[in-house]
Structures are given as structure tokens and as C-alpha cells.
Amino acid sequence: xxxxxxxxxxxxxxxxxxxxxxxxxxxxxxxxxxxxxxxxxxxxxxxxxxxxxxxxxxxxxxxxxxxxxxxxxxxxxxxxxxxxxxxxxxxxxxxxxxxxxxxxxxxxxxxxxxxxxxxxxxxxxxxxxxxxxxxxxxxxxxxxxxxxxxxxxxxxxxxxxxxxxxxxxxxxxxxxxxxxxxxxxxxxxxxxxxxxxxxxxxxxxxxxxxxxxxxxxxxxxxxxxxxxxxxxxxxxxxxxxxxxxxxxxxxxxxxxxxxxxxx
Numbered sequence: 001x002x003x004x005x006x007x008x009x010x011x012x013x014x015x016x017x018x019x020x021x022x023x024x025x026x027x028x029x030x031x032x033x034x035x036x037x038x039x040x041x042x043x044x045x046x047x048x049x050x051x052x053x054x055x056x057x058x059x060x061x062x063x064x065x066x067x068x069x070x071x072x073x074x075x076x077x078x079x080x081x082x083x084x085x086x087x088x089x090x091x092x093x094x095x096x097x098x099x100x101x102x103x104x105x106x107x108x109x110x111x112x113x114x115x116x117x118x119x120x121x122x123x124x125x126x127x128x129x130x131x132x133x134x135x136x137x138x139x140x141x142x143x144x145x146x147x148x149x150x151x152x153x154x155x156x157x158x159x160x161x162x163x164x165x166x167x168x169x170x171x172x173x174x175x176x177x178x179x180x181x182x183x184x185x186x187x188x189x190x191x192x193x194x195x196x197x198x199x200x201x202x203x204x205x206x207x208x209x210x211x212x213x214x215x216x217x218x219x220x221x222x223x224x225x226x227x228x229x230x231x232x233x234x235x236x237x238x239x240x241x242x243x244x245x246x247x248x249x250x251x252x253x254x255x256x257x258x259x260x261x262x263x
Contacts, residue, residue, distance in 0.1 A: 008067075044067045069094070103121030148186075157193040
């Protein structure tokens with residue numbers, strides 16, 4: 001990883017009672033508190049996407065150890081459990097909201113996982129902003145944007161921004177791709193819709209030269225130990241994933257007697 005790369009942490013759900021079908025993406029409040037405590041003790045400062053872009057345009061300098069904390073989907077339990085912990089450590093965060101489903105269940109999870117979770121409503125989103133947190137766009141209905149035709153994709157991007165700005169009273173210029181799904185055509189429509197940044201699920205800490213409309217992020221999973229979290233913070237991988245990656249890349253084919261590759 002580049003020395004100047006910034007970790008953009010990606011969370012989904014924070015809940016004391018993980019549902020089995022979504023357990024991988026659910027961090028318990030206890031583990032989340034331990035992670036935030038470690039960040040604070042290690043001297044990290046939580047920054048915003050606005051600050052990240054300003055630094056990369058040469059307009060400001062970032063703190064010595066910057067970190068971005070992001071939450072996809074806008075689950076109510078993240079507000080109930082994660083926000084008090086963030087406040088206790090004086091950390092800000094960005095919540096990417098599905099504008100067409102505010103105050104409703106996360107219905108996109110039902111076909112694949114058979115579960116839904118309550119999403120925050122507009123009043124809660126406005127309260128988040130009043131507390132110093134940021135709200136970004138996560139489309140209207142949480143589709144795979146790369147699978148949408150141009151008209152549907154444009155609607156998902158433009159309408160969510162208009163609705164969020166109307167309800168929240170502030171510009172909304174940061175997006176996260178649902179499922180991490182995008183391609184060159186989607187990226188072009190994101191730029192056309194006026195977004196200044198878009199977070200992907202491309203794994204990695206975000207380097208200075210990162211594509212601002214496909215920012216790399218560091219996924220944090222429910223099964224991560226504190227050691228795994230710390231390792232992800234620096235490498236985007238857990239210790240186990242690093243070892244597996246090293247073993248895979250270390251398996252070089254050698255040439256047999258007839259010049260054939262032997263694994």
C-alpha cells in the first residue's frame with residue numbers, strides 16, 4: 001500500500017444480534033467500540049469525503065493519520081448503536097442512504113437472503129446531519145447499476161440526489177455504488193449527474209491517484225478480530241487473507257522435461 005493511501009472503512013450493519021443470513025456484514029457494538037477505541041488510541045482522525053477531495057486538489061492538508069468511516073444502506077441499528085460510539089470518540093462518518101426506501105425495510109435483501117432490516121427515515125437523516133455526520137447517495141432502490149439500462153441508471157442517480165438534497169437541505173455530491181456494481185458507462189453517468197466522488201467496493205486503501213469516481217475501500221466484516229481489523233486498516237486484508245494471497249502468488253509454474261508447465 002502507498003504510504004499516503006487513506007483507509008476508507010466500509011461498514012453495513014451494526015447490531016448486538018446478528019442475523020445469520022447477514023452475519024458476515026454485521027459488526028457487534030462491542031467489536032465496533034473496540035475498533036473505534038483502537039483508532040483513537042493509535043492517533044487516527046476521522047475525515048470527510050469533502051476533506052479527502054480537497055487534499056487531493058492541493059487545497060488542504062490532512063491530519064497525520066486520516067481515516068474515513070462509511071456505512072452503506074442506512075440501517076436504523078447503525079444509528080442506534082454505532083453513532084453513540086462514534087460520538088464518544090469524536091469521530092465523524094458518512095452514511096450512504098437509499099433515498100427511495102427511507103423509513104421502509106431494506107427490500108433488496110429479501111430475494112437473495114430472505115431478510116430485511118429497518119432503514120432510517122428522513123427525520124433521522126436530518127438529525128444525523130445536525131450531529132455533524134454526512135449523508136451520501138446510495139441510489140433510489142439499491143439496484144446493480146451495471147445491469148441497468150442507461151435510462152434506469154440515470155434515474156437512480158439523478159432522482160436520489162434531487163430527493164436527498166430536497167429533504168436534507170444540503171448538497172449531496174458523494175455516492176456509493178450498491179453491491180459495488182459499476183462500469184465505464186455507469187461511471188460516465190455518475191459524473192454527468194454531478195457527483196464529486198463515488199465509493200466502490202474495490203479492495204484497498206485509497207491512494208492519492210485513486211479514481212475519485214471509483215474510490216477503493218476497506219471492508220470490515222462481522223467475524224473480524226481486532227487484529228484482523230488492524231491488519232485491514234494498513235493492507236485492506238486480514239492476516240489470513242494476506243497469507244492465502246501470498247501462497248497463491250507464490251505458486252509459480254515450473255517447466256517439465258518437455259517444456260510443459262507443472263503446478
